[in-house]
Amino acid sequence: MTGSRQRPLLFLDVDGPLIPFGAPSGQYSTYLSDLDSLTSSSNPLLARLYPGHGPRLATLPCDLVWATTWAAEANECLSPRLGLPQLPVVDWPETSEFEEGDERHGLHWKTRALVGWAAGRPFAWVDDEITATDREWVRAHHRAPALLHRVDARHGLVDADYTALAEWLRKA
Template sequence: MTAPAERPLLFLDIDGPLIPFGSPTGHPQATDAAAATPADQGNPLLTRLDPGIGARLMALGCDLVWATTWMDEANEAVAPRIGLPRLPVVEWPDAGAEEGPRGLHWKTRPLVEWADGRPFIWVDDEISAVDRLWVAAGHPGPSLLHHVDPAKGLEDADFSALAGWLEAVAARPR
């Protein structure tokens, strides 16, 4: 009997993919002031979060990981608003850490290191062709670097692309 394969990782950015920068959508939010956390204070963009998107992300069947500059605040201010449990958080290197080729996003190397060969999806609004080439050359497992339109955030077409990639990875012989 072989050991079951680990589920793919899904590295998730917040600004752009979950909080779109386009016109506000005005998603209904709980207005209970007692539910507010210190991380909520002074951030009007949190009203742009879609409260149903967490269930859609969980349904993908990945191990979700915050890959955002929000760090632990993602678990305090964002996760409860969209129906996610506490998630692991990628710790970013200090500024001036080992750099890659020109144009490589500062998140790329730490995400590949975190994945450690596991299949992964990276959902962000700042992914470039340089990132895709670097990951293809340096990551031994399957990967999908999925760019999200920051004006719109994650949409149905994005979820279809993620689900399609996950189905293809699951169908691959091990």
């Protein structure tokens, strides 16, 4: 009996990778969506969400997972604008459940939860706050391949990021 190989996961943060921020005012491209006209209380940052990310993400050889504080709102607000289906969403532990000292020692608050969610599967994590401490911790606590890919929050995902992700995912 041959075991089926599971596709790698791609944990995707929103603020920074998909919605750029931090550049001087006026340096962002904006994209108006037909969906924006349907909702009067639309988040103004959604205009920075480039719809072309959806098709590019969908072609990557992985299973996409929202890894963002947007939580279920990512499926409500972002998936339709990107042309993506409803994606699984990482449920973050309560603040009291984080290991004491993680932040003090430089470990991102998402790191442990993502390794737990991956449950031994290969994964890539796209975020603008990843550090060397996160990479070291994942290497020590996750046996499968993992790519922690930091994105420049001022620009969000760019061609070079997609190239790096696609190459790594094909090998994972």
